Amino acid sequence: MQRPAPAKFELLVRRDGDEDFELRQVPSVIGYLNSRPRRLDQESYEISELRSRLAVAPGFILKNKTTDRFLLLSAQERFLWDQMDGSTSLQEIATAYVLKYGEFDFEIIPSLLHKLQRAQLLTFEPTSRLRAALARNRGRMIVKAIELALTGLERIRISSHNVQSFFQALYRYGGFLVFTPVAAIACAVLAVLGAAAAFVLFHDVHDMLEGFGGHALRGILTVKLVFFASVALHQFVHGLACIHYRRRVREFGFTFLHGFVPTFYIDVTDIFMASRRARVITAVTGALVHLVLGAVAFIVAAKAPTGSFTQAFAAASGIIQWQALVVALYPFCFIEMDGYHVLVDVLGVPTLKHDAIAYMKGLLSGAGRMRQGREEVLWIAYVVLSTLSVAAFIAFNVWIIFSATH
């Protein structure tokens, strides 16, 4: 019998204007990809490696301690099981699998989910931990207010799924130039000139930021707002890179990440079907937007009259753009930005952050034991470097604001 097409809902999503709306087709597969399977609590199961002289590949035995049911897992299934922490979506799990094994078996995830569900080893977590914690404490007025605010912000999502033709046209009418050797050389030259200009400028940050006329804080906030527009440009370049490698851009939009971080986003997951080089270039070129804009801003600031508003605005823009470049490309900051994705891709450890935090948590709480393997060194290095980097980043920003206001 022929399998029916996936079920889908047609939803009408109202916009701010009362009569304005957008129609969205939501196939069940979207719900499936966004679901977050959660394995049982650690106390409720036991897992051990199956040792056999005959078996070539390692196997694992998973036991549900409550029902006394046993499951035999392959190494790949064990990897997937480790990802099912209730906060990782199936789409992210599938991506991690591709990065780890370099291929994708379309049956492995559904069949493992069925096995785990039958053994009552799995639940599905529909919301984030923050939202779960808020829901538990809904009785308190302030918590309820936060929950309502987050819900409201999370609903703000402006996006389009029909962007492939737009990005193809953008690429055809000039976007392709970004991926030429000339563009790479221009980028490098701009970076050098920008760095030189920044070096000259930073001899006296105070004089430079006086151009804001005693309203430095307000000036910096305005610069941040202008910076926000460059985030869209960053995403556009990711999209162009995806087209450059003949892959599909699935979605572009604006939303509030976790309910409070305004951001533009682009779905270029199709690039995982291309080579590692393509993935790395797609990740890096988006961030290079900040390198170019920052360099231009520093050059403008260096040429502008000392103490003028133009100089202050351009210098502050340059700082923020280059900070964004660092945040995007520097992998050790607990945020899974472009640089992090390049690092885990190159190292072949897609769950680096997750594993590193879990390991360190175990060590700090006394629940885990110190081990001396290559992975453990990597985990410790990741957490230590990230902690130091975040502290340095905060200190640098405090110093900038302090310099500008005193």
Place this chain on the structure above:
Amino acid sequence: MQASAETLAFLHDVRVFEAFADPDLVALTERLRERDLRRRQILFREGDRGDEMFIVRRGTILISKAVTGKVEQVLVRVEPFDFFGEMSLFDGSPRSATAQAETDVELLVLGRDSLQAMTETAPRAAAAFFYAMVQVFMERLRRSTQQVAEATRWGLEATGLDVEAR
């Protein structure tokens, strides 16, 4: 409204009036009102009071039901020769869904008073109307049942729940 040849020809093709004799159709036409909606204009909202049904003459009406927040599920698109809003016509209950123009729309409006008058002055036509209406209700009930099954299938597919193996 005026019973023009064009209007009569249109009403002849509307399911609930197709068994009407010409004089009954002319009498009915005189009791109908015309109403135009611009694109995206809301005709009525879920929960509004109402005692009229609407026949779509041109354009498309979206019927949607609130799901959560600003999200509504599209139940059906009503296209020319089809009608909607008949539940409130009969029982005066609040509107069970929202009706909004997807395109520019021309409607014909049949009010409860007009239906009452038709029942008294043209009982044969009224009987044909009610008989056709019952058939339409049954079809819509079947469609609703199908939608419930589809919603269940959506949920099963979205969660990957393996019910057969349980």
